[in-house]
């Protein structure tokens with residue numbers, strides 16, 4: 001169950017310029033969290049910025065009771081958060097519906113673009129724990145070699161990683177979706193993806209044509225984070241036919257690839 | 263110490279409730295708040311039929327506030343009465359259902375359906391939505407239609423009726439007097455203030471709906487002023503809201519004349535805000551030697 005905690009910051013790093021990674025101590029939260037879920041973090045003490053900011057859970061260490069988040073500085077809230085090197089963080093979580101893993105999903109491809117790699121690392125931790133690192137392909141995209149995230153730690157977990165950069169400074173030169181279309185030739189059983197909207201839209205289109213199931217993590221602006229305010233509407237196709245809005249904070253942020261209306 | 267209040271026939275064990283639309287149907291906040299500590303729970307605006315709501319983005323943050331344009335997304339009165347109320351009723355906390363519609367008949371239909379449903383202690387009429395039949399003019403900005411809605415609802419329900427006033431009018435006191443005359447049992451204020459935010463990089467409005475309603479600490483002085491003026495003019499009990507984050511903010515409304523207060527946007531920032539406000543009001547009363555909350559209501563007018 002989700003909890004509201006004042007969590008002590010136990011680590012801070014800047015893996016690439018403009019991206020921060022914060023570790024905090026929250027044993028209950030670490031125990032309850034699953035990959036793809038997020039925390040809702042207060043970014044300041046006053047009323048500006050006012051609302052909490054949703055940030056995916058990047059990694060957990062259940063033994064140590066710690067949780068990591070990784071985020072890009074894009075505005076006031078994330079700028080404040082990036083300055084917090086010690087002290088307490090006001091955190092709610094774990095929130096939302098995350099990725100589903102298990103037997104039938106083992107022969108899978110995990111695709112991340114930019115900061116979208118953040119929640120995928122937690123997923124990879126789980127997949128490694130389930131003992132299927134060797135069956136899983138990981139594709140990571142970034143603007144250039146200097147902005148690649150989670151590559152080394154993912155390799156350390158035992159996964160094979162393929163890289164794509166927009167400028168060709170590392171791996172394949174071009175969008176990461178070009179690597180995905182190669183991987184789709186090998187008939188993978190399942191795809192997990194997180195990244196910018198254009199990438200996710202392209203991924204969902206490719207999965208539909210290939211007839212491969214998958215899950216994507218989407219973002220919407222949030223206020224409450226608990227399903228009460230209806231701010232975070234995501235348009236989805238209903239199984240029964242027709243379209244409807246669902247709440248990204250409780251029905252998502254992970255949705256089945258075929259559900260999302262882009 | 264007595265903190266119980268009577269809001270136009272709705273008996274609350276303390277003056278703190280939740281602002282409609284910010285607390286869902288209450289159960290969403292159960293992991294964080296002991297709902298039984300609340301004086302009442304006001305739930306999301308309910309219409310005759312389910313509504314899908316507006317296209318996203320539906321919110322945007324503003325300095326010390328936020329704009330929302332949810333578009334009255336709700337499951338419709340049938341599901342509220344049949345599925346949600348039975349679960350809420352078990353809590354034993356008075357539930358006030360906020361009702362909305364496009365026509366006078368819509369309001370009456372929802373009110374009639376909720377009459378006698380266990381757990382429903384009162385209705386709050388949201389007259390700040392556009393009147394489709396009258397060309398999108400808000401019920402809340404035309405005293406004649408506001409009076410019509412109030413009368414229509416009163417005539418089909420035995421429940422206490424709170425009329426929620428919009429601040430987007432030139433004569434708030436006139437509106438309050440008109441709906442009081444029409445039979446309202448209490449008044450609530452304020453609903454959100456209309457606003458627009460433009461994304462300068464993309465050179466277009468941020469919200470899918472273009473306009474949205476401003477709430478949060480930014481609106482508090484406007485809301486306290488509304489309570490202050492209406493308290494002087496109308497004798498009905500007032501439910502005050504708008505930017506209440508702490509017990510001291512709530513006390514401002516009570517001192518200005520509010521019998522009870524509703525906490526809205528604050529829930530998003532601090533999910534325990536409601537309960538902390540209940541406790542903070544008790545502490546204030548103890549420290550300042552007040553034994554009954556009613557001694558504080560409107561006290562600033564007598565200073």
Ligand SMILES: Cc1cc2nc3c(=O)[nH]c(=O)nc-3n(C[C@H](O)[C@H](O)[C@H](O)COP(=O)(O)OP(=O)(O)OC[C@H]3O[C@@H](n4cnc5c(N)ncnc54)[C@H](O)[C@@H]3O)c2cc1C
Pocket residue numbers: 038049053054055056057070071072073074075076077078079115118119218219220221222253323
């Ligand atoms: C479920 C979820 C998980 C997320 N996980 C991560 C993560 O792991 N790492 C990370 O870096 N970011 C993540 N985000 C995005 C993050 O929440 C926003 O970048 C952050 O709220 C921006 O706050 P700010 O005050 O810095 O920027 P603001 O000043 O509020 O806005 C700056 C820019 O960010 C955009 N923005 C604002 N809020 C959101 C939002 N909720 N979603 C998307 N864009 C937004 C605005 O359109 C604006 O262009 C996640 C979002 C969601 C919904």
Ligand SMILES: Cc1cc2nc3c(=O)[nH]c(=O)nc-3n(C[C@H](O)[C@H](O)[C@H](O)COP(=O)(O)O)c2cc1C
Pocket residue numbers: 223229231281282283284306307308330332334360388426452453454476477478479481503504505506524525526527528
């Ligand atoms: C996300 C959101 C949804 C709301 N939905 C409703 C609603 O359905 N009916 C209504 O009468 N008021 C609605 N309101 C207005 C609030 O009930 C309240 O009047 C207003 O937000 C001012 O209080 P606050 O500043 O404490 O939030 C909504 C407000 C917000 C922020």
Ligand code: FES
Pocket residue numbers: 221222223224225226227228229230231232247248249250
């Ligand atoms: S953010 Fe409030 S319902 Fe999702």
